[in-house]
Amino acid sequence: xxxxxxxxxxxxxxxxxxxxxxxxxxxxxxxxxxxxxxxxxxxxxxxxxxxxxxxxxxxxxxxxxxxxxxxxxxxxxxxxxxxxxxxxxxxxxxxxxxxxxxxxxxxxxxxxxxxxxxxxxxxxxxxxxxxxxxxxxxxxxxxxxxxxxxxxxxxxxxxxxxxxxxxxxxxxxxxxxxxxxxxxxxxxxxxxxxxxxxxxxxxxxxxxxxxxxxxxxxxxxxxxxxxxxxxxxxxxxxxxxxxxxxxxxxxxxxxxxxxxxxxxxxxxxxxxxxxxxxxx
Amino acid sequence: xxxxxxxxxxxxxxxxxxxxxxxxxxxxxxxxxxxxxxxxxxxxxxxxxxxxxxxxxxxxxxxxxxxxxxxxxxxxxxxxxxxxxxxxxxxxxxxxxxxxxxxxxxxxxxxxxxxxxxxxxxxxxxxxxxxxxxxxxxxxxxxxxxxxxxxxxxxxxxxxxxxxxxxxxxxxxxxxxxxxxxxxxxxxxxxxxxxxxxxxxxxxxxxxxxxxxxxxxxxxxxxxxxxxxxxxxxxxxxxxxxxxxxxxxxxxxxxxxxxxxxxxxxxxxxxxxxxxxxxxxxxxxxxxxxxxxxxxxxxxxxxxxxxxxxxxxxxxxxxxxxxxxxxxxxxxxxxxxxxxxxxxxxxxxxxxxxxxxxxxxxxxxxxxxxxxxxxxxxxxxxxxxxxxxxxxxxxxxxxxxxxxxxxxxxxxxxxxxxxxxxxxxxxxxxxxxxxxxxxxxxxxxxxxxxxxxxxxxxxxxxxxxxxxxxxxxxxxxxxxxxxxxxxxxxxxxxxxxxxxxxxxxxxxxxxxxxxxxxxxxxxxxxxxxxxxxxxxxxxxxxxxxxxxxxxxxxxxxxxxxxxxxxxxxxxxxxxxxxxxxxxxxxxxxxxxxxxxxxxxxxxxxxxxxxxxxxxxxxxxxxxxxxxxxxxxxxxxxxxxxxxxxxxxxxxxxxx
Numbered sequence: 055x056x057x058x059x060x061x062x063x064x065x066x067x068x069x070x071x072x073x074x075x076x077x078x079x080x081x082x083x084x085x086x087x088x089x090x091x092x093x094x095x096x097x098x099x100x101x102x103x104x105x106x107x108x109x110x111x112x113x114x115x116x117x118x119x120x121x122x123x124x125x126x127x128x129x130x131x132x133x134x135x136x137x138x139x140x141x142x143x144x145x146x147x148x149x150x151x152x153x154x155x156x157x158x159x160x161x162x163x164x165x166x167x168x169x170x171x172x173x174x175x176x177x178x179x180x181x182x183x184x185x186x187x188x189x190x191x192x193x194x195x196x197x198x199x200x201x202x203x204x205x206x207x208x209x210x211x212x213x214x215x216x217x218x219x220x221x222x223x224x225x226x227x228x229x230x231x232x233x234x235x236x237x238x239x240x241x242x243x244x245x246x247x248x249x250x251x252x253x254x255x256x257x258x259x260x261x262x263x264x265x266x267x268x269x270x271x272x273x274x275x276x277x278x279x280x281x282x283x284x285x286x287x288x289x290x291x292x293x294x295x296x297x298x299x300x301x302x303x304x305x306x307x308x309x310x311x312x313x314x315x316x317x318x319x320x321x322x323x324x325x326x327x328x329x330x331x332x333x334x
Numbered sequence: 335x336x337x338x339x340x341x342x343x344x345x346x347x348x349x350x351x352x353x354x355x356x357x358x359x360x361x362x363x364x365x366x367x368x369x370x371x372x373x374x375x376x377x378x379x380x381x382x383x384x385x386x387x388x389x390x391x392x393x394x395x396x397x398x399x400x401x402x403x404x405x406x407x408x409x410x411x412x413x414x415x416x417x418x419x420x421x422x423x424x425x426x427x428x429x430x431x432x433x434x435x436x437x438x439x440x441x442x443x444x445x446x447x448x449x450x451x452x453x454x455x456x457x458x459x460x461x462x463x464x465x466x467x468x469x470x471x472x473x474x475x476x477x478x479x480x481x482x483x484x485x486x487x488x489x490x491x492x493x494x495x496x497x498x499x500x501x502x503x504x505x506x507x508x509x510x511x512x513x514x515x516x517x518x519x520x521x522x523x524x525x526x527x528x529x530x531x532x533x534x535x536x537x538x539x540x541x542x543x544x545x546x547x548x549x550x551x552x553x554x555x556x557x558x559x560x561x562x563x564x565x566x567x568x569x570x571x572x573x574x575x576x577x578x579x580x581x582x583x584x585x586x587x588x589x590x591x592x593x594x595x596x597x598x599x600x601x602x603x604x605x606x607x608x609x610x611x612x613x614x615x616x617x618x619x620x621x622x623x624x625x626x627x628x629x630x631x632x633x634x635x636x637x638x639x640x641x642x643x644x645x646x647x648x649x650x651x652x653x654x655x656x657x658x659x660x661x662x663x664x665x666x667x668x669x670x671x672x673x674x675x676x677x678x679x680x681x682x683x684x685x686x687x688x689x690x691x692x693x694x695x696x697x698x699x700x701x702x703x704x705x706x707x708x709x710x711x712x713x714x715x716x717x718x719x720x721x722x723x724x725x726x727x728x729x730x731x732x733x734x735x736x737x738x739x740x741x742x743x744x745x746x747x748x749x750x751x752x753x754x755x756x757x758x759x760x761x762x763x764x765x766x767x768x769x770x771x772x773x774x775x776x777x778x779x780x781x782x783x784x785x786x787x788x789x790x791x792x793x794x795x796x797x798x799x800x801x802x803x804x805x806x807x808x809x810x811x812x813x814x815x816x817x818x819x820x821x822x823x824x825x826x827x828x829x830x831x832x833x834x835x836x837x838x839x840x841x842x843x844x845x846x847x848x849x850x851x852x853x854x855x856x857x858x859x860x861x862x863x864x865x866x867x868x869x870x871x872x873x874x875x876x877x878x879x880x881x882x883x884x885x886x887x888x889x890x891x892x893x894x895x896x897x898x899x900x901x902x903x904x905x906x907x908x909x910x911x912x913x914x915x916x917x918x919x920x921x922x923x924x925x926x927x928x929x930x931x932x933x934x935x936x937x938x939x940x941x942x943x944x945x946x947x948x949x950x951x952x953x954x955x956x957x958x959x960x961x962x963x964x965x966x967x968x969x970x971x972x973x974x975x976x977x978x979x980x981x982x983x984x985x986x987x988x989x
Contacts, residue, residue: 209373210372213372213373213374214372216372216373217371217372218483220599222373222598222599222601222602223598223599223601223602223605225373226605276484279486279487280484280486
């Protein structure tokens with residue numbers, strides 16, 4: 055990767071060229087109201103409300119077991135909250151399944167990489183196009199007519215993603231042979247191939263070294279900036295979160311203890327207590 | 335000696351723009367450039383390229399680019415950047431390619447030195463560098479970029495998308511229909527065609543000004559010697575600021591009319607190489623080495639039958655492959671075996687390496703090991719070395735087909751005269767010499783002597799067949815006390831070709847014999863020791879094992895046997911040596927950061943060992959301070975054995 059800038063220049067908004075206009079944050083597209091989620095007697099989420107605006111980078115943070123991934127799974131339709139309402143573009147969402155989320159242009163990555171290890175990078179990213187394919191099974195199997203035309207179109211999109219993420223050199227490499235940081239990038243690629251309007255990232259930078267984190271930050275900011283994609287991300291690295299996100303929601307033991315811009319959250323007493331323990 | 339390039343051979347076309355438009359006329363639909371984009375090789379025909387160059391040149395003119403202006407070019411090998419070179423030349427301007435991985439501060443020097451007003455860059459990364467130094471590069475007026483990615487929010491008026499520039503140029507061209515043709519007509523072969531900055535290991539970089547005539551002459555020579563033609567393909571992946579790339583991918587491509595292919599990115603070069611299957615390929619020795627290693631490793635995993643077949647036919651190739659390639663007489667039986675081997679092993683192997691269509695492959699920049707060199711030649715890849723500098727368009731010596739010696743850089747190229755000065759320095763004269771260093775008359779006068787010979791700074795000699803052998807930098811060459819030449823690098827390089835030896839430092843200046851310090855390669859020797867069941871605890875222990883010392887002694891004696899054949903260096907046989915107890919390390923200031931030995935520092939630090947070598951002792955105790963990676967300091971000590979190596983009597987040929 056050729057990003058010669060120091061990490062501060064990458065994160066810091068002050069050092070951006072002055073001509074660079076900040077993106078415009080739109081209206082609320084996802085509104086979660088009083089969400090509660092229980093697994094038997096275990097309360098994973100209790101009465102949580104927050105919203106996501108168009109084109110913003112929204113971070114969800116919190117200590118281990120705070121309910122961050124559960125929250126993402128609720129948005130994604132994997133879990134179904136017992137109480138609360140979810141509004142998607144102003145309409146109340148009924149019980150939803152993950153494939154419906156995909157059809158609504160919500161894409162995600164996973165905390166533990168969930169790629170097809172034996173398949174090439176190209177094929178893995180191609181799977182991200184699945185919801186956009188119209189040809190039926192038989193046409194695909196025979197690679198005939200519509201399927202053939204479609205594949206060319208989809209390949210074009212996939213190649214654009216590959217170009218965007220600068221992974222041309224591993225295009226044909228089986229994913230299982232790649233280092234962890236690159237696998238994470240491929241997973242982001244698969245999510246991007248779906249051309250999502252909202253992207254859910256579950257710890258995109260976990261286990262990465264500084265350089266890989268730096269690259270990943272750059273890609274997240276670029277996705278947000280160039281395609282206007284709304285991004286909801288879970289992340290542990292506070293430096294990263296505070297630098298790239300527009301608003302942050304903080305969870306602890308399934309409850310919301312803070313919500314606002316990074317500066318606000320940083321100075322929130324409850325948040326400090328949750329992270330550093332009582333008595334500080 | 336021809337004073338100029340042979341313009342008759344190219345229909346009197348004596349500048350690069352003329353050559354370009356000529357190709358667009360005689361082979362409009364033939365591919366001129368290819369670039370892999372979004373996974374697909376995109377092609378520009380000569381007609382396309384000529385049209386774009388025309389548009390770019392007119393666009394530059396519309397922005398105010400004038401005859402004599404310098405155009406900085408910064409980026410990876412991209413078709414548009416090559417086209418920009420031609421565009422600047424059309425207007426009588428001078429392209430100045432810069433190394434794209436340099437940091438902004440390093441680029442600033444060139445921008446200031448060359449008074450750059452116009453710069454064309456590849457992408458946002460380079461634009462940012464330019465913006466960073468814009469305040470200090472006061473002459474800088476316009477920045478053109480090729481790749482618009484990430485440039486959406488940059489709205490400064492002096493930034494131009496290259497496609498906008500082309501549009502601007504097309505409008506200009508319509509309004510001033512005769513403008514560009516007239517500008518091209520005004521171009522003269524004695525104009526500066528390109529300015530390449532030398533890396534400047536000593537002092538600030540200098541801009542080497544080369545004329546159209548010089549580069550056309552150099553390209554013609556190379557094309558003629560290696561029979562390159564318009565059907566060829568070359569992979570253009572080395573920095574555009576490097577003289578070799580300018581010679582192969584620009585000058586030769588325009589003279590011969592072959593196709594240049596730009597890889598997708600720096601990391602995909604090996605894949606792209608296989609896809610394109612170039613007819614002409616350049617790589618530094620280490621690339622050839624790593625290719626060979628990867629082949630060998632993969633062979634280890636092959637089945638029994640395949641392994642047997644591979645080793646059998648590689649032995650055949652070793653015996654006769656290189657001779658067959660050189661067209662020397664080889665017996666029918668061997669020929670038959672080689673023919674069979676070609677079908678079963680060599681051809682598939684060349685295919686795996688992406689070298690099925692190779693007519694000629696070049697290597698330069700460092701000494702290449704004889705085994706490595708012979709391996710490639712024996713499987714039918716016409717690998718050659720060449721020799722040249724930025725100041726000579728990388729064109730001084732080439733190895734002609736059929737007369738390849740692995741330890742020489744070849745015979746003087748067509749049109750080039752070589753003379754060896756009294757101090758052993760190689761002097762060169764010919765049409766490819768630089769016109770001058772940019773704005774540095776004193777440096778020009780220093781490099782070219784009164785009789786017009788360019789002083790290369792390399793020491794070498796011509797052997798009996800007129801092949802040039804380069805032995806060292808002239809300033810490193812010393813003399814033994816009997817007056818014979820002593821070239822430490824030459825001997826050290828020979829020893830370093832052994833896989834067991836990592837580093838060598840030779841001493842001998844003003845002494846009566848040559849002695850050496852040796853660093854073993856702990857990986858290779860460790861492996862060797864393991865296979866023999868020799869237990870060792872670490873570097874120092876391994877380096878002191880009698881078996882290891884014996885191994886190194888064999889290597890040294892082999893080199894001595896080799897040295898004795900060259901009258902010039904026969905006196906430099908190594909008489910005594912020792913294996914150092916620690917690896918020479920940049921952290922201890924013994925090596926530079928680029929891993930070159932700091933000879934004087936080492937000599938000072940290990941003075942006691944040198945004294946022991948020359949006083950005939952058989953062992954010496956030494957204690958050395960070392961710096962660990964975490965910054966702590968410690969001491970290592972050892973009782974080093976000093977060994978004598980067998981030397982061979984010198985047979986002087988009767989004069």
